[in-house]
């Protein structure tokens with residue numbers, strides 16, 4: 001009996017293997033250039049499912065770089081994901097532009113875990129996650145994006161400034177404590193607190209208490225748990241890619257996304273919404289703006305539309321879509337997108353500020369140049385003003401260059417991904433991308449490619465001088481993606497980072513100390529670019 005069972009299992013495994021081998025000839029049968037090196041049954045050769053990533057030994061971006069180095073001379077190259085599912089890597093920047101902008105209507109959707117894993121569960125907390133921008137598809141995504149875009153215009157960001165300014169005083173106080181204690185400070189923890197409090201205040205209308213709570217506040221604890229990707233989460237992620245597993249979980253009513261944490265945030269934000277509606281209190285934070293947006297209560301005034309910028313990025317990001325005002329949108333849309341703001345905005349902005357301050361500590365000459373620019377802006381303040389206004393902050397070129405260089409070298413999100421809606425003939429080639437193919441652009445690798453950024457591994461804000469930018473293809477810079485589906489929170493993130501940096505650099509100088517790591521390595525346990533180690537620096541008052 002046992003021997004029969006073993007034979008059956010071995011036969012099934014052999015058949016699965018043969019089927020997998022056949023599937024991994026898909027691209028060569030279509031005549032596409034493809035890379036078959038490194039294919040492991042049943043994971044394929046997708047860096048996202050690389051064994052080292054799965055076992056949490058290496059960050060995904062490093063595995064992506066291995067694949068990119070082997071394929072970068074090809075405009076596009078095919079490869080395989082779990083169970084031999086086909087993927088296409090796009091390296092050519094003109095093709096990147098076609099996919100993200102010119103032919104956007106054929107590449108509206110993103111693949112992404114949220115679309116697939118737990119995608120059809122009936123569990124209430126999973127359903128909340130499915131309403132947010134990152135995972136919505138097609139016309140529904142267009143509706144929600146059009147509704148929420150006005151929430152993130154520069155006009156609205158000006159309203160966020162006073163929240164950020166007030167939280168940045170906690171940053172200064174924390175730095176002063178390090179000065180008084182004559183000890184180093186961990187940049188990672190410092191900026192995590194600032195980012196968490198900013199997102200909580202603007203996106204949830206609550207004080208997360210990161211700086212003030214004794215121990216970890218409940219908000220911070222639940223947020224941390226939401227982000228944590230333990231070994232079991234990787235396993236769950238992989239299992240749900242297997243045929244039938246999602247259906248099985250659905251049948252058993254098993255949640256995919258962390259239910260306790262989701263419920264915690266759902267309750268908070270619903271309480272805030274109800275309170276705002278009953279009391280008519282207004283704070284003009286993101287919560288109020290989102291409530292306005294779903295109710296179509298405010299019509300946009302001209303200075304608040306996306307047309308206020310003529311930058312290539314903003315022009316490309318325009319979405320030509322009319323939302324039907326009869327469509328039903330309710331408060332769960334606000335809850336869901338507040339959760340997304342927490343997920344999309346907290347870690348990304350915190351790590352950007354962390355890497356930025358770390359790089360400035362390592363290169364005092366760059367810090368000096370930035371300090372002079374900030375000092376000049378502060379000298380120009382009018383009486384009664386304690387901070388430069390929005391427009392002045394936007395026009396600090398060196399601060400801008402330093403942040404862009406940080407995002408280039410330490411991209412928080414390593415790729416931009418789209419799904420091909422209909423068969424698509426690649427311009428200038430005979431190849432046709434089949435409908436349903438996941439198309440990836442490895443932004444982390446493109447931004448470290450010496451053909452676009454000379455001396456790519458060096459932190460050098462001159463990569464963003466006017467001359468350097470003029471010489472370069474603009475689609476080589478992709479930390480926020482590009483096109484109508486690019487990051488909606490870019491202005492928010494940059495403003496938050498600029499305000500935090502101005503607040504600390506106006507008072508303190510950051511330098512390396514014996515505890516400062518020689519290099520900043522990306523964490524092996526996450527898909528994002530969080531630094532693996534604590535980034536200690538010394539602080540001195542100016």
Ligand code: HEM
Pocket residue numbers: 110133134135145340341344345346348349352407412413415416417478479480481482485486487488489490492493
């Ligand atoms: C430095 C900080 C940040 C970085 C590097 C970043 C990067 C990105 C990237 C690469 C994408 C995918 C773009 C694409 O597919 O073309 C994205 C999407 C998104 N981001 Fe950000 N992000 C940051 C901060 C924020 C913040 C602060 C918020 C919210 C306040 C936010 C909200 C979103 C949302 C909602 C999406 C999905 C957009 C859609 O599908 O329509 N992000 N972000």
